Amino acid sequence: MRKQLCDALVARAAKPGMVFLTGDLGFMALEPLREALGKRFINAGVAEQNMVSVAAGLARQDFEVWVYSIAPFCYARPFEQIRNDIAFHNLPVKLIGNGGGYGYGVQGPTHHAIEDYGVLLTLPNMSVYVPAFDEDMEAIIARAGTSPRPAYIRMGRGEPPGGYTVPAYAPWRQLTCGNGPVVIAVGPLAGTYIEAFERLPVESRPNLWAVSEFPLGQLPGELLVQIEKQPGLCVAEEHVRRGGFGSELLLYLAEKNITVRRFRHLYARAHHYDRYGSQQFLRRQSALDADSMLAVLKGFQHA
Amino acid sequence: MAKIRLTTKDFSVMRKRLLQMHFDSGVGHIGGNLSALDAMLIVFHEYLGGEDKFILSKGHSAGALYTTLWSLGRLQDQDLKLFSKDNTLLATHPPARGIADIPFATGSLGHGLSLAAGTALAFRLKGNNAQVFCLTSDGEWQEGSTWEALIFACHHRLSNLTVLVDHNNLQGFGSTADVASMSPLWDKLQGFDVELLVIDGHDPDAIRAALEGERKRLRVVVLRTVKGHGVSFMENRMEWHYLPLTEAQYRQAIEEADLK
Numbered sequence: 001m002r003k004q005l006c007d008a009l010v011a012r013a014a015k016p017g018m019v020f021l022t023g024d025l026g027f028m029a030l031e032p033l034r035e036a037l038g039k040r041f042i043n044a045g046v047a048e049q050n051m052v053s054v055a056a057g058l059a060r061q062d063f064e065v066w067v068y069s070i071a072p073f074c075y076a077r078p079f080e081q082i083r084n085d086i087a088f089h090n091l092p093v094k095l096i097g098n099g100g101g102y103g104y105g106v107q108g109p110t111h112h113a114i115e116d117y118g119v120l121l122t123l124p125n126m127s128v129y130v131p132a133f134d135e136d137m138e139a140i141i142a143r144a145g146t147s148p149r150p151a152y153i154r155m156g157r158g159e160p161p162g163g164y165t166v167p168a169y170a171p172w173r174q175l176t177c178g179n180g181p182v183v184i185a186v187g188p189l190a191g192t193y194i195e196a197f198e199r200l201p202v203e204s205r206p207n208l209w210a211v212s213e214f215p216l217g218q219l220p221g222e223l224l225v226q227i228e229k230q231p232g233l234c235v236a237e238e239h240v241r242r243g244g245f246g247s248e249l250l251l252y253l254a255e256k257n258i259t260v261r262r263f264r265h266l267y268a269r270a271h272h273y274d275r276y277g278s279q280q281f282l283r284r285q286s287a288l289d290a291d292s293m294l295a296v297l298k299g300f301q302h303a
Numbered sequence: 304m305a306k307i308r309l310t311t312k313d314f315s316v317m318r319k320r321l322l323q324m325h326f327d328s329g330v331g332h333i334g335g336n337l338s339a340l341d342a343m344l345i346v347f348h349e350y351l352g353g354e355d356k357f358i359l360s361k362g363h364s365a366g367a368l369y370t371t372l373w374s375l376g377r378l379q380d381q382d383l384k385l386f387s388k389d390n391t392l393l394a395t396h397p398p399a400r401g402i403a404d405i406p407f408a409t410g411s412l413g414h415g416l417s418l419a420a421g422t423a424l425a426f427r428l429k430g431n432n433a434q435v436f437c438l439t440s441d442g443e444w445q446e447g448s449t450w451e452a453l454i455f456a457c458h459h460r461l462s463n464l465t466v467l468v469d470h471n472n473l474q475g476f477g478s479t480a481d482v483a484s485m486s487p488l489w490d491k492l493q494g495f496d497v498e499l500l501v502i503d504g505h506d507p508d509a510i511r512a513a514l515e516g517e518r519k520r521l522r523v524v525v526l527r528t529v530k531g532h533g534v535s536f537m538e539n540r541m542e543w544h545y546l547p548l549t550e551a552q553y554r555q556a557i558e559e560a561d562l563k
Contacts, residue, residue, distance in 0.1 A: 040428065044455065045454070045458075047448075047451035047454065049413075050420070050448055050451035050452045050454075052417075053448070054418075054420050054424065054455065057417070057419065058421045058428075059421075060421070060425070061426065081414060084414060085414055088399040088408050089399050089408070
């Protein structure tokens with residue numbers, strides 16, 4: 001997604017009020033943006049706390065400010081700066097975290113960002129975007145860029161099957177249809193299930209939805225109907241269980257008196273592992289891969 | 304450019320108002336407010352204008368800031384009456400919104416200098432020659448983020464930013480020398496590309512002189528101050544980081560402020 005990010009930001013760079021701060025990252029990706037922004041491209045160095053507060057200072061003076069780093073360095077180290085300096089003042093600083101979830105795989109636990117949006121969504125005024133496909137970046141940058149609120153963009157890697165036509169960006173998109181259970185996946189994870197689901201007969205094929213924006217607004221009416229009607233609901237997210245989308249969704253449904261017949265939650269568990277590996281390895285360990293998902297859906301049928 | 308020149312009597316009046324506000328509300332943190340008040344008054348009355356900004360990094364001196372804004376007519380007696388009470392705008396640390404002269408809520412140490420650097424950078428990018436002033440404590444230089452901000456401000460040669468350090472030698476649970484000594488702090492600062500001045504933080508003319516003149520780089524003014532300045536039983540005593548005034552103490556403090 002970094003190329004699409006760079007392209008989308010370069011397209012905005014002509015705005016004199018736009019400033020981009022990076023925590024010394026972006027090699028082989030953001031050079032065109034540096035070229036386009038000139039002195040408004042600031043490498044703030046390896047000092048994320050300062051970078052975030054500097055961004056707040058710039059935003060207070062009406063600059064459109066984008067802050068970029070590897071996802072965990074973007075929100076975990078400078079959390080207090082995000083809370084006090086950005087969120088409390090509702091300053092529209094846009095934080096971009098690359099490699100959200102298990103994106104940095106075997107780089108190890110310090111580079112995983114599996115509690116990012118849960119933590120950030122505890123803050124007032126904060127919006128979160130989780131693009132599902134590379135093609136989403138243009139629309140998400142436009143939406144975040146025009147929003148008057150602070151935002152965090154969790155970047156990953158679009159993973160649609162070969163030859164797949166990515167649907168136009170929307171906060172909620174249905175990617176597969178059938179008479180099977182409902183599956184809602186956060187961001188790029190949704191793309192990893194398409195191929196396996198398409199192979200299933202329509203009677204048991206899940207209704208797969210990708211969700212890309214938080215906090216939850218109004219859920220699509222069609223999705224609510226499916227949740228009530230279909231035999232089960234499974235939520236998958238590359239994020240820890242606590243503070244994640246799964247519990248947020250269940251609260252939403254409970255307040256609307258919508259009954260879920262059977263519910264399963266697949267989530268990131270790597271903080272409890274003592275072995276490391278690629279993003280795919282870690283997904284398998286967390287039962288987030290397509291085979292594990294199919295096993296869960298089979299369980300719904302046999303219930 | 305100087306606007307007005309505060310007199311000795313002005314400083315005394317403001318000190319008494321600060322004491323009254325704290326006494327009325329039963330609030331402590333008086334010592335660090337009294338050490339910061341003189342410089343804050345001079346910055347606001349004699350230097351700040353137009354789009355200039357002041358950022359109070361040592362948010363626990365909000366009382367001195369509120370008193371200063373009161374002295375400028377930007378806060379009223381009825382505002383100060385609610386200081387640190389329920390349903391107030393004037394929390395014990397500066398609020399996030401509602402007071403135009405306070406751009407940021409502060410109180411967690413180590414944020415203000417970065418916020419000030421961002422503001423100064425914004426002015427430079429806009430071609431605006433407004434100035435930014437930031438007041439830090441001395442204990443606050445134990446926060447790593449303060450040094451991050453210093454590195455950034457020096458690297459970008461933010462000559463439109465002046466950092467004032469309220470160097471009163473006392474922090475939350477001991478003296479800075481005993482807790483985590485950098486003594487003397489200015490020796491460490493000297494290693495950076497800054498215009499460094501170390502002055503008596505209660506000498507108005509020394510403060511004025513430190514704020515004058517063209518700047519080519521970041522200016523750092525270390526104000527050698529006295530915690531509890533102007534009140535004999537508070538001066539250089541750590542407990543006045545916390546304690547509220549009894550009525551007898553308040554009366555003595557007011558008498559002493561009159562004498563000064």
